[in-house]
Amino acid sequence: MIGAALTLAGKDLRLELRRREVVLGMAQFVIVTLVIAHFALVAVGDRQLPKAAAGVLWIAVLFTALLALGRAFAADHEDGALDAVLIAPIDRGAIWLGKVLAQLTFLAAMEVVAVPAFWLFFFQTSGPDIRALLAALVLANVGIASVGVLVSALAQAGRARDVLLPVLLLPLLVPLVLAAVVATLGSFPGGDGSVRALGFLALFDTLFVLLAWGTYEHLSGD
Amino acid sequence: MTKRAFPGATWMAVSTFAIPLSIALIFWWLPDDADQGFSQKIFYLHVPIALTTYAAFAYGAYAAVRYLRSRDAVWDLRSYVGIHVGTIFGTLVLVTGSLWAKVSWGLWWNWSERQLNVFLVLFLYYCAYFMLRFSIDEGERRATYSAVYTLLGIALVPLSFLAVRLLGSIFHPTVFTHEGAQMPGTFLLGFLVALAGMLALAVAMVQLELRGKRAALRVRELRRRLVGDDL
Numbered sequence: 001m002i003g004a005a006l007t008l009a010g011k012d013l014r015l016e017l018r019r020r021e022v023v024l025g026m027a028q029f030v031i032v033t034l035v036i037a038h039f040a041l042v043a044v045g046d047r048q049l050p051k052a053a054a055g056v057l058w059i060a061v062l063f064t065a066l067l068a069l070g071r072a073f074a075a076d077h078e079d080g081a082l083d084a085v086l087i088a089p090i091d092r093g094a095i096w097l098g099k100v101l102a103q104l105t106f107l108a109a110m111e112v113v114a115v116p117a118f119w120l121f122f123f124q125t126s127g128p129d130i131r132a133l134l135a136a137l138v139l140a141n142v143g144i145a146s147v148g149v150l151v152s153a154l155a156q157a158g159r160a161r162d163v164l165l166p167v168l169l170l171p172l173l174v175p176l177v178l179a180a181v182v183a184t185l186g187s188f189p190g191g192d193g194s195v196r197a198l199g200f201l202a203l204f205d206t207l208f209v210l211l212a213w214g215t216y217e218h219l220s221g222d
Numbered sequence: 223m224t225k226r227a228f229p230g231a232t233w234m235a236v237s238t239f240a241i242p243l244s245i246a247l248i249f250w251w252l253p254d255d256a257d258q259g260f261s262q263k264i265f266y267l268h269v270p271i272a273l274t275t276y277a278a279f280a281y282g283a284y285a286a287v288r289y290l291r292s293r294d295a296v297w298d299l300r301s302y303v304g305i306h307v308g309t310i311f312g313t314l315v316l317v318t319g320s321l322w323a324k325v326s327w328g329l330w331w332n333w334s335e336r337q338l339n340v341f342l343v344l345f346l347y348y349c350a351y352f353m354l355r356f357s358i359d360e361g362e363r364r365a366t367y368s369a370v371y372t373l374l375g376i377a378l379v380p381l382s383f384l385a386v387r388l389l390g391s392i393f394h395p396t397v398f399t400h401e402g403a404q405m406p407g408t409f410l411l412g413f414l415v416a417l418a419g420m421l422a423l424a425v426a427m428v429q430l431e432l433r434g435k436r437a438a439l440r441v442r443e444l445r446r447r448l449v450g451d452d453l
Binding site: 147154155158160163168170171172175176178179200203207208211212218 | 363370382
């Protein structure tokens with residue numbers, strides 16, 4: 001199953017390397033969002049800015065993730081490739097896992113651009129606790145990708161799929177965003193650590209990975 | 223399947239007895255709260271309605287699980303009706319909660335209050351359910367996708383509670399603790415009567431709506447046969 005998932009993820013990544021649509025778009029979008037946020041928070045004083053910035057980072061990451069998640073099944077639908085994958089003698093869970101792995105790569109690539117830009121726009125002076133921030137990013141990515149792929153598959157069935165994806169996905173990710181913001185605040189200079197929030201993110205991931213993996217087999221079976 | 227003239231009649235009767243009784247108890251018999259005074263009386267409506275909302279959502283999720291196991295369209299319908307009734311009660315929770323908040327805290331909405339936030343997330347999540355359901359054409363696919371989405375709520379509820387605990391302040395008066403209800407017996411009686419009334423009303427509404435939906439399906443089936451149209 002892992003092999004099949006890796007093959008499918010590899011296919012999505014190869015497609016992206018040739019077309020370069022999603023990741024470049026995500027990188028630009030996240031930068032523009034951060035710039036807009038900086039101007040939107042113009043009334044926030046310098047001392048309060050870092051605290052507000054933790055929220056800005058996660059709003060930017062989440063909305064940017066929606067771009068890639070919305071395209072997660074697009075290529076497969078356009079040329080009917082999904083039907084071929086469904087006929088293949090592999091577990092449905094492998095399809096889900098393959099998509100999640102591809103999304104995780106996209107998210108990581110986007111964050112490689114987003115996090116330094118975020119630091120440049122909002123801080124510049126002192127560094128965060130890199131390990132805590134990285135842990136928050138990795139754990140949140142797993143949550144966003146695993147729930148996101150499942151919900152993206154659900155949204156594909158609807159008529160207004162572009163509208164449907166954020167409407168369905170965002171309420172589910174509220175607890176994740178809350179914990180990610182707390183974890184990020186904890187990693188800032190003078191923050192009080194992020195262990196509890198990271199633990200919560202791990203719990204979120206575990207529950208939703210199991211739930212998404214278990215229910216995905218019911219989808220796309222018709 | 224029993225066919226009664228008026229589905230939900232029993233529960234409707236229970237609720238038409240219990241809800242006026244609870245209102246009578248609340249306004250004429252129960253003493254005012256020592257701390258919050260008269261405004262605290264909305265507690266006897268707000269909390270039972272909230273618990274009923276959770277019960278209706280839980281029923282919807284349970285029916286979704288049953289649907290995925292059995293693929294019987296009846297469970298899909300039950301799941302939908304449970305969530306629909308839950309959303310109606312949920313709207314009432316937000317309204318009564320806002321009123322109570324305005325009177326006792328001076329604010330229509332209090333973001334530092336845990337249970338409000340959890341409830342809001344859940345309410346938005348179930349509102350999205352209708353978006354999904356009504357953008358897919360009727361049939362097995364719609365039923366399956368709706369059920370899968372409903373199931374995600376099972377993880378969302380406990381996680382939301384836990385998440386707001388990470389940041390949430392302790393602002394809400396904790397009436398129920400793990401040592402049992404922290405209120406005198408007379409208060410508890412008023413509360414329980416109101417809860418029974420609301421639950422009975424919800425059950426009656428579910429039964430009534432189910433009957434209506436089934437009748438609509440049946441009419442369509444009959445019409446299709448009459449016209450001889452197999453589409």
